[in-house]
Amino acid sequence: MNHHARFILGRIFFYAGACLFASFFVLPLLWLTVAPFNTLATLSLSLPEEFSLANFRRVFANTFAIRALVQNSVLQAGGAMVLVTITATLAAYALSRSSIKGTDVITYGLVLFSSVVTGTAAMVPIFLMIHGMGLIDTHVAVILVFTGGLLPAAIFIMRDFVDSIPRSYEESALVAGASPWRVFNDIALPIVRPGMMVIAVWAFVNVWGGFLIPFILLRSSGKMPAAVAIYSFYSEAGTPLVTLTAAYSLLYTLPVLLLYLFVNWKYGFRFFGGIKS
Amino acid sequence: MQRRSILSLPAGLLFLLPAGAFVFVFIILPFFWIAAVSFTNRTLTGRTALNPEFVGLANYRRLFDPDRFFNSGEFGASLILTGQFVFFSAILGQAILGLLLAWFFYNHRGWVQSTVQTLAIVAWIMPDVVVAFAWFAFLDRDDGTLNQILSAIGLGHPDWLLALPMVSIIMFNIWRGTAFSMLLFSSALGSIPPSHLETASVAGATGLQKLRDIILPLIRTHIITVLILITLWTFNTFTPFLLTGGGPAFQTEVVSIYTYRTAFQFFRFGMGGAVGMVMMIINLAFAIVYLGILRSQKAHA
């Protein structure tokens, strides 16, 4: 076989393989990208006879579900995002830059503990604790529990990031005459900001998509996030109203996709990779 | 000894305090609390809610009761199902598919690679309930996309969620989580100096020989990392609940769902605590094995 033919065969093999892989990931989602725009959608994959936004209009008429999305989910994911980002940044900075002894042991201990005490394994004590604090059925409960659960991984990633920044930045500011607080505020914070952005997006996406924690900690329908409120489009028997659930799913997924695109564009996914708990 | 650091000791402790408080309350405390609760008959309401009694090992004895341990819907059966789920979806599915993808696109960076990578990542980051709903539609017996394709090529249309529920959640979990293995293996492959492979090529090694003799030994640590992490995550995932609810007839009741049902369907927290305790011990075993391997790898390096 000559070189040229072999090259062409190789190309064909490559594109065929790539198509196979792509379809494995795309097929399960294909229906979800079409159905929301079809007022008569069934579970069958077919192009709508006419492209319509009527499903979305009906979803927006469901004030309970919309409030869950634009208020409760935003509040809970945003709250946990702010708390995780701030506390993880402070802790990671201390672990990287202070004279505290055994910071490696602390960091690895954190990761060990957090991989042992997972949300599913610890759902009983977490529920009992929140119950004991009188916080059952509050946004605060969801925010606090998510923050606690996401923190170890956030600290781990953030510490890696802070460690990669040369200490000479802060040292040169110290020598220039800056007080420790100024060094942190003028130099360290701006330099670790990209890391904070990534942590923030990561925390937001995790809480936004999380189901179990709000499911066991919240009672009243007025506080449910979108992850739970989506079941308001299901009948009593547990079967979904296909058209509306699809439309709502799309709305609910959109922020996650946009944030992913943002992070990917700004920092590349490499840094984001491997950290979804 | 006087030692100056960028952050003084008091400031460092102050910076650690908020995170430390969170970690203590929501990670360390539950670890010990769950041990305590698992020895009681604590419930949500009624007399034992306020004054739970110490019942010793009763919850564990009930959990490991040999007469019914392996009965459908019992703890032993659930552990076996979880083992199958983890083995097929994480170790065989995600790890191998992830490695295959990383290897397939190694040296083929470009728009094709980034498109497939993005698709895998989208499957990975979408909210749980949305992917569950998408798969509910995908696997539908009469109209689902999968069966539309299968019947078009004459392979029939099985009722996935009812007749093959375990196969369904395994496929689902592979689809959902392969992105992590793929990303980690890609970066591991990217860190191999090209000269290593070029030397092998010059020496006349085939693609498979290069994979076996050069690539796999060089990324051994990454393989261990991937295997342990995806095992831990798959072991603890609750998402199959959203697809099958653990059914039909407990056929997909992995331990995370079993814990939920035990603790929250009847609010028997003592029992739920005992299950959670067993889960944590299994998690701990995985984590210790992992750290041990990492440490010995470091010692070798």
Add this chain to the structure above:
Amino acid sequence: MAGVAFRGVSKSFGAVTAVDDVSFDIHDGEIVCLLGPSGCGKTTTLRLIAGLEGPTAGSIHIGDRDVTMISPKGRDIGMVFQDYALYPHMTISDNISYPLKVRGVSKEERASRAAEVAASLQIGNLLERRPGQISGGQQQRTSVARAVVHKPQVFLFDEPLSNLDAKLRLEARGFIKHLQKRLGVTSIYVTHDQAEAMALADRIAVMDGGRIVQMAPPLEVYHRPANTFVANFLGSPPMNLLPVRLERRTGVTRFVADAFTITAEGWHERLQGRVDDGESVILGVRPEHLALGEADDPWSFPGELYATEPLGPETLITISVGDALTTLRIFGDDPPVVDGRVHARIQNTNLRLFREGGERIELG
């Protein structure tokens, strides 16, 4: 303006002693280079002056003040880091004027002083750029500008030229010396490059194993190295070191090695009482103090030609003597043609003797 002094300063990191009982005085307006191989304690010494490390023992003085317990903020120094440490989120102007900002200088004055310093360092046209948008040489100048803008009492340089390519490094070296002489500020400059230290320093402090082994003007360090470590560290190629045994007979002294014997003509009285008969010593001679000679010259020794390297203004001739190599530096652009057996003649006015342990023998 102020001098810098160490009094018995030590610094340990756990079990490792980085700086070991060091004392010195650096005079007002002087530039001193701390020279040594990596791990010799030179950077730690500099960081002790900056206050980035605290000493384990001893005291540090800047001018009349004991600054041992004072944080970097209170020491009034300017420092140039090896990686420049320019803040990526600030413009060049803001980078340069940062020391003024923390001193509460008004915004207008900061801008004008940054512009003034930048102009004098030929980076005045870059003020609104970011560090990532300028070249390595420009970054280096920016970091120097930031170190001098607040007119500190002491400048510290931590290998500031090691990230530049060879050509830029020469240019920046001259520029730093010019600036230091113009401003007349006491400067301490850390480097592992002996040529850089020779070129810049008023005095060189050669460090080894956390101690200062010699502190003297460059030419003295070069010509009268305190020990074989210094002799070997300075000069390119370094000083030739030939181990020999001394033989004293009536009226004549010889240096005897396996491969040769040198008759120390005219040195018999000189070595009297300083070196004993039969003692092992090391002859130290710079390559430029060796010439091609004749076999019957008492101060010559034979070797086999190993390599000839014409460098333009000079030629290096390396010969193997026994199992060691010795290098001759012959000046002039007409390299001598040699082959086979070669005799090297020592210009004995520039011969140094070291004890077997390494320290130089003081000859009358």
